[in-house]
Each structure stands twice: as C-alpha cells, then as structure tokens.
Amino acid sequence: MSEINIDSQTPNKIDLLGIATIPQAPPGFKSGFIGIIGRPNVGKSTLMNYLVGQKIAITSPVAQTTRNRLRGILTTPEAQLIFVDTPGIHKPHHQLGEVLVQNARIAIDSVDVVLFVVDGGVEAGGGDRYIVDILSQSQTPVILGINKIDTQPADDAQMLDTTYARVAEANNWKMVKFSALTGDGLVDLQQLLVEKLELGPYYYPPDLVTDQPERFIMGELIREQILLLTREEVPHSVAIAIEKVVEEPTITRVFAAINIERDSQKGILIGKGGSMLKAIGSAAREQIQKLIAGKVHLELFVKVQPKWRQSRTRLAELGYRVEE
Template structure:
C-alpha cells in the first residue's frame, strides 16, 4: 500500500499502432480550479479541492487512458510569489514541471479579468519550447461581459499564438473539446502506466491529502496552511482498514482550534475524511487522528523533507 510496484502488480500492455501518449502540465495561479479539472478528467477524486488558495503541494499525476491516447496530467502548485521556504519549494517544483512535460495547459479563472499573477506565468511560459494551451475555466460563472473577460486573456497570449479552449471543470462543460485539443499535441507513444490506473500516487498519500482537505474546509482561514499530515500506520484485514494519522501544526493555538471544544472539531474532520477514504478504497475505514505541534516546520528544509515536501530533481 505504500508504493506502486508496476513490475509486480501490473503488466503494462503494448499500445496499438498509432497510439498517442504524453505528460500534460496543468499550471496557473492558485485557486483557478486545476485540481477540480484533473479530478473531472480522470473520473475520480485524487486531488484535494478547497476554497482556500494554495492547496496543492506535491506534483500529483492523474492518468486518463482512452482508446486513442494515454494522458498523464501533472497537477502543479499554483505559481505565486513565495513567502516562506515551503512556498519556494512549491514554486520551484512547478517551474521544473513546465520543462519536464510534453504539453502545458495554462488554466485561468474566466470569471475574473487577467491580472499580474497571470502575466507573471505567461512570461514564464513564453520561455518554454513546449506547446502551451490557454484554458479559460469557470465559464459557468461568467456574467454578460464574458467576451470582455476573455479578451483580457486573449490579448496577453496573442503574441505567442497559443491555442485557446473554454470550459467549466465544475459543470463539466467543454471538457471533451479540451481533451481532443490536448490529444492533437501528443506524439505516438506507449502506455506509460497500466490502462486502469488513475494516479501514480500511493493510497497513503491520497489518504493524507483527504484529511488535509477536510481541515481546510472546516477550519478555513483559522488554520490556513500551517498544516501537514502524515499517515503513520495502515492495517488491513478482511472487514476493515485501520488508519492512524498525525496532523502537524506550527503553534499550540492551532492545535487547540483543530481539536476544538471537547474534541468536536477533530471528530468532525475525522468523520468527513473517513467517508472520503471509504470511497477511495471501496471498504470500511477506522480512522484515528493525533495533533502534534512542530514549530516553524514550513521554514525548515529538514522538516519539509521529513514531511514529504522535497524539491523535484
């Protein structure tokens, strides 16, 4: 359960003649809907979503296998100006992802006009040799001035002649056209992963992310990003999977918020996360949570590495 061993667990079939495959980097500002989009495309929840910006931390790969192509989506952290060591690691990893994929899907929030953050990313992407597609997301949230909003993005990318596609990840509008456009940019290639796999991440990682998602949803701005989750133990038997996890925070006050009066908040987080885990593994889960204070863990390279945040090579 800790990691995938493809050679032992699965055999990867040979792709038919003319089959396409490749890696697609999903980049954009924080909170433009990148994780929601990847979840919709692969048809399963593997990336957490939250109204709080900067929820994606690790490069998460989602896999979609169709009769004509295998698309491996790399969901990157939102590119922004870093304010601490964790932010620097996340942005550096996103920049590395830009140069290590076959196609880049630059996702923007179509319900808002283009801003300085978008210009910063466009400047970054203008230096890559990889094909870039501008994806205008959240078209379901556009008002009557949709053409005016779109134009703010179209004018910025016009010098680079990037193709543009509009969609709504949440409402599942325009996703077929998006996929068709992505496939046209892929080269003939093999199956990189078994056709029935939807992510390269181990279940433990996704379990930890499901817990972190509920913390973000239930505590909102009170405990924003000073939280990391480690899965300490997973025990499986025929009827139930027992999961023991630790929530790491930076201050005692945050620990108090997470536990709540009489343990009510921790119970609510655990209950909601357990429901999501049961969908993930299609079985019963017993989840036990602990909260531990790790002062200034986001500022420490050692602590970041210990908690799973490493700079990509």
Template structure:
C-alpha cells in the same frame, strides 16, 4: 503488466499550470473521472506534483497537477513554486489554466511571462465558464490577448460541470506525439494510497478550519492496517503553534471529530470499504521553514 500500445497510439505528459485557486485540481479530477487531488476554496491547496492518468482508445494523457504559481513567503512556498516551474520543461504540453470568472490579472501575466520562455507547446484554458456573467466576452478577450502574443490556442470550459472538456481533451490529444503506454491502462494515478489518504484528511482541515490553520498543516500517515472487514488508519496532524492545535481540536475535541468523520467518509470511497480513522494533533514549530521537516512530510524539490 503494461501492454504494448497499438500502432499510431499517442501518449505524453501534460502539465496543468496557473495561479492558485483557478481550478487545476478540480479539472484533473474531472478529466480522469475520479477524485485523486484535493480541492478547497483556500489558495495553494496542491503541494505536490500529482499525476492523474487518462487512458482512452486513442491516447494516454498523464496530467501533472502542480502547485499554484505565486510569490513564496516561506521555505515551503519556495519548494512548491520551484517544483511547478520545473514541470514546465519536463512535460510534453503545458495547459495554462486561468479563472474565467474575472479578467486577466498580474498573476496571469506573470505565469504567461514564465511560459513565454519555454519551448514546450502551450494551450490556454479559460476555466469557470459556468461562473461567467453577461460580460463574458470582455473577460475572455483579456485572456485571448494574452495568448495571441505567444500564438497559443485558447479553449474554454468548466471543470466543475464538465462543459467544454471534450474539446479540451481533443485539442490536447492532437498535440501529443505517438508513444507507448507509460502506465497500465486501468491506473488513474501514480501516487501511493497513503499519500491520497493524507491529502483527504488535509482537505477536510482546509474546508472546516479558518484563520491561519490551513497553510500550517502537514499530515503523517503513521500506520495502515488492512483487515478483511475494515481498514484501520492512524494519522498525525502537524501544526506550527499551540493555538493552531487548539483550533484543530475544537471545544471538547469537536473539530477533530468533525474532521475525522468527514475524512473517513472520503477515504472509504478510496479503499471501497469500511475505515476506522484515529487522528492525533502535534505541534511542530516552524516546520514550513525547515528543510528537514519538509523532507519528512514529503515536500522536497523534485528531480
């Protein structure tokens, strides 16, 4: 049941946008206080628009984590960027996140240009303040100049340490309009548990494998059996080439075992109980170029 919000309560949808690898997913996890989006050093980790829900006594903020905006090189990339662009006009506020460990670059200017064409209010957030060196002021200035042209407010924080997030949250709530509870107050995401299970498996592949494997992987959760003492999960890892299958399997199945062990530990936190995880690897040639395969794996342009 969704309760009736008190008078003057605020709510709304906040799109988190920016280049790949600026820390958008880490930020959303920190804001909602729970891991719901996967993170890795690999660019373009986020593939779906994922909603994280933060409910406070004053407001309900629904954060929409989007794929990093980049120049797409295949059908999957086109779908991801189109979904991110669609989010710009379907939210109440855009939080434009940039990487404060380096100066503003062409990718930031490209995103800024996209956002300059929207009527949606924009707040520019300089992330990774914990990674800034002595030239922090000069770095910040490049982003302040980018924002001042559009009249955007700028705030600075570290998604990793949580420093500056109280101010960020206050600025966002200030900009929200009065509104209802969109979700039950105790909910932190609208994504089904199976989706998050698949993402936690994919995260370990991103962390443990290199070369061309990370971007060529899709996870299908085939079966979930919830027993009183244990949750049994059967999942298939889809790759595009036999060579990638060999990398994911590893010598004598060692890599697959490492992926499974690490993912199982993460999934146990999600389901708050014991997990038995069985993984298979299957070659699905050129799935990123196929609209049918993309739809099967849950990657389609959202309404």
C-alpha cells in the same frame, strides 16, 4: 491482523504500479505528460479530478491547496494523457512556498504540453502575466484554458474572454473554454490535448488513475477536510503523516498525525470537547472509504512541529522536496 500498504482487488486501485502488466500500445496511439499550470485557486485540481473520473487531488476554496506534483492518468482508446497537477504559481512567503513554486516551474520544462489554466470569471491580471512571462521562456507547447466559464456574467463574458484572447494571440497559443465543475467544453479540451501529443507507448497500466500511493491520497483527503472546516484559522501550516495502516478482514484502520506549527492551532483543531477533530475525522473517513471501497476506522493525532515550513529537514521528513 497485519500492517500493510493497502492493495485490495477493487478496480482502479492506486498502488498497482509495478504489479499490473503494461500492454503494448496499438498503432497510432499517442501519449505524453501534460502540466497543469496556473495561479492558485483557478480550478486545476478540480479539472484533473474530472478528467480522470476519480477524486485524486484535493480541492478547497482556500488558495494554494496543492503541494505536490500529483499525476492523474486518463487512458482512452487513442491516447494516454498523464496530467501533472502543480502548486499554484505565486510569490512565496516561506521555505515551503519556495519549494512549491520551484517544483511548478521545473514541471514546465519536464512535460510535453503545458495547459495554462486561468479563471474565466475575472479578467487577466498581474498574476497571469507573471506566469505568461515564465511560459514564454520555455520551449514547451502551451494551450491556454479558460476555466470557470459557468461563473462568467452574461454581460461581461465576451470582455473577459478578450483579455485572455490577447494573451493567446500574442504568444501564438491555442485557447479553449471550459468548466471543470460542470464538464462543459472538456471534450474539446481533451481533443486539443491529444492533438498536441506525439505517438507513444502506454506509460502506465490502462486502468491506473494516478501513480501516487494510497497513503499519500489518504493524507491529502484528511488535509482537505482541515482546510474546509477550519479555513483561515489554521490555513496552510498543516502537514499530514500517515503513520500506520492496518488491514483487517472487515475494516481498514488508519492512524494519522496532523502536524501544525503552534500550540494555539492545536486547540483549534481539537475543538471544544474534541468536536472539531471528530468532525474532521468523520468527513475524511467518508472520503477514504470511497477511495479504498471499504470500511475505515480513522484515528487522528495532533502534533506541534514549530516552524516546520521554514525547515528543509522537516519539509523533507513530511514529504516536501524539490523535484529533480
């Protein structure tokens, strides 16, 4: 038995960066970084998961799910597209929120193309206009992506599209419609993104789908189940720390701490007779087993860390830092 960072031989493993050989790109090959920007809960993470063909970003009906700038990698015969999934841009209410929004704004100027994702099920609103103002101050090329077209009422679809078409025309942005849930329109989106990229090399091995370590993805999969099962009872005051991963011949043992801010939240997370913690662990374990393609034993512990979202030191300890 040994404690290690998981690195098995299954395809598309998360932590092969620096181990796999990066080949030389063929003539005419394109590559670049694409920032996925938008309000909270417009489907940015769902979109990136669909495009790279694997779940690497958590999704939830709860807004502001994404916290870190997560890179998803799609490599085709003609191009390598590196998607940067950012936290939803919103008015921050605490130190964590300020860090998240600042990181999203930094991403706008550090990518080759911005994909501005909006919710096609509702008309353009104040939150969208706030982001438009930010993007208009940047020199980065922008594509306006209308997501959730599968939710558009037939009678109102044209009216809803028109509110976004005006935004695209006013800023000379190309516009594309799609559904990250069904996949409709994503071929056109991918083609448009490739057209916007310059000639370039492979930045990552062709079979890599993300540059994040598996421990990070494990923590995110656990946090996703907490968001899904507790909803508003324990909203965003949760941070996951993977404390130990032990790989044995037939099973991988994962030990994770769930950090929350108040004692009352601890009771909710544990539940009567440990029922809630068991449900979270069971659902998260299934997702982690898919990630590593092997059997997993998951142990969860709940820790109270008062006001961790307000403390720069605590945020750094839990992996939340302002990006450079």
